Amino acid sequence: MDEKHAVSRRRFVGGVTSALGLLTLEPGRLVSQAAGQVPRPQTTPDEYDTLAKLANNENPYGPPESVMKAMTGAFKYANRYGYPDGGIVDAIAKHHGVPRENVMLGAGSGAILDVAGTALLQDDRRIVSAEVSYDVLFQHVTALKADQIKVPLLPDFRQDIPATIAAVHANYRDVGMVYLCSPNNPTGRIVTRQEVAQLLDGIPSDVPVLIDEAYFHFVDDPDYATSIPYVLEGRQVIVCRTFSKIAALAGMRLGYCIAPRSLIQRMRPYADGAAINAIVKWGGVAALADTASQAWVKKTTLELRGKTVAALREYGYAVVPSDANFFMVHLRRPVQPAIEEFRKRGVLVGRPFAGLPEHLRVSIGTADEMSRFTVAFKDIFPAVKASNDGP
Numbered sequence: 001m002d003e004k005h006a007v008s009r010r011r012f013v014g015g016v017t018s019a020l021g022l023l024t025l026e027p028g029r030l031v032s033q034a035a036g037q038v039p040r041p042q043t044t045p046d047e048y049d050t051l052a053k054l055a056n057n058e059n060p061y062g063p064p065e066s067v068m069k070a071m072t073g074a075f076k077y078a079n080r081y082g083y084p085d086g087g088i089v090d091a092i093a094k095h096h097g098v099p100r101e102n103v104m105l106g107a108g109s110g111a112i113l114d115v116a117g118t119a120l121l122q123d124d125r126r127i128v129s130a131e132v133s134y135d136v137l138f139q140h141v142t143a144l145k146a147d148q149i150k151v152p153l154l155p156d157f158r159q160d161i162p163a164t165i166a167a168v169h170a171n172y173r174d175v176g177m178v179y180l181c182s183p184n185n186p187t188g189r190i191v192t193r194q195e196v197a198q199l200l201d202g203i204p205s206d207v208p209v210l211i212d213e214a215y216f217h218f219v220d221d222p223d224y225a226t227s228i229p230y231v232l233e234g235r236q237v238i239v240c241r242t243f244s245k246i247a248a249l250a251g252m253r254l255g256y257c258i259a260p261r262s263l264i265q266r267m268r269p270y271a272d273g274a275a276i277n278a279i280v281k282w283g284g285v286a287a288l289a290d291t292a293s294q295a296w297v298k299k300t301t302l303e304l305r306g307k308t309v310a311a312l313r314e315y316g317y318a319v320v321p322s323d324a325n326f327f328m329v330h331l332r333r334p335v336q337p338a339i340e341e342f343r344k345r346g347v348l349v350g351r352p353f354a355g356l357p358e359h360l361r362v363s364i365g366t367a368d369e370m371s372r373f374t375v376a377f378k379d380i381f382p383a384v385k386a387s388n389d390g391p
């Protein structure tokens, strides 16, 4: 572990004592963050530092030294418009082996989802997607007054590809795009590479499919693969990636998509490239190069996920198998009061998701945060006999 990680960990250990007793958060007071509309509690900066932040699937360790150095160096451009940007578009294009004309940046991949929705759901077009999935996109879609065709998840919380194909065919004239989140937020389950092929081969080739790979870097399953090669094949596929998760730049706002030129041309008029700051562009270039730090984050996150999930299962609670830096636990009772109980104990956990009223989403934080979560869980919920309600 490098010094940066060691420092972060000490800071969180220091926060435990204060978080356990002294916090006075008001559970009802939630505000929306302008970028991405992530609900967050109003706290003072000092209170925020003491919380175990397991609500937003962030990287708890912060950017590595290499990225901090690149961003610090870019501060000198803070007063400029026409600054050198570190070559971020070329770096992304090279990283994926695609021409730069296939890359579009956004101030977070959430911005790209919004742009795709705005561009592709004009004229009363509808979006086909799983229910339950990343709902921030659907909020944007609702604001556009575009209709969502919801395909229920399978009983094991995986996405139902044959039903998705059927929904596209049944509504072909109206469908503006399909949204496929893999690993899916909030369930953490993947769509396998075979299923992606089945979907793309099973629907009319002119229906755009947006494949959200925000959690790509955490997957170990050999049946999973990026869908970027489909873009090079000329399929109507938009693959979204973010620097907010494995690269720890959520607060800096940088994401991108890889898509065919024709789709980028449709989306570009709605994209706000000027919303992306100089500093994160340099940070993004450094992040793409720092594969060692990302490997460490993945390994540590997966170990902590395994440990926490095992503890919950042993305590009698079913957990949805996850391939991401979060998981869902079945509480067998409504989620909202549980969120408030965790908050009283200084632990922020995921928001409720429509369609999964008894499943709590928990992000993987540091070792200290995960033990605070497990202690709080056992304080709030009784042990139950072996779970018998599926995954």
Ligand code: PLP
Binding pocket: 036, 056, 057, 107, 108, 109, 110, 111, 134, 181, 184, 185, 212, 214, 215, 241, 242, 243, 244, 250, 253, 254, 255
């Ligand atoms: N897509 C998914 C599935 C997410 O979970 C998130 C954020 O949590 C985003 C996109 C947006 O991330 P950002 O706008 O920070 O890149």
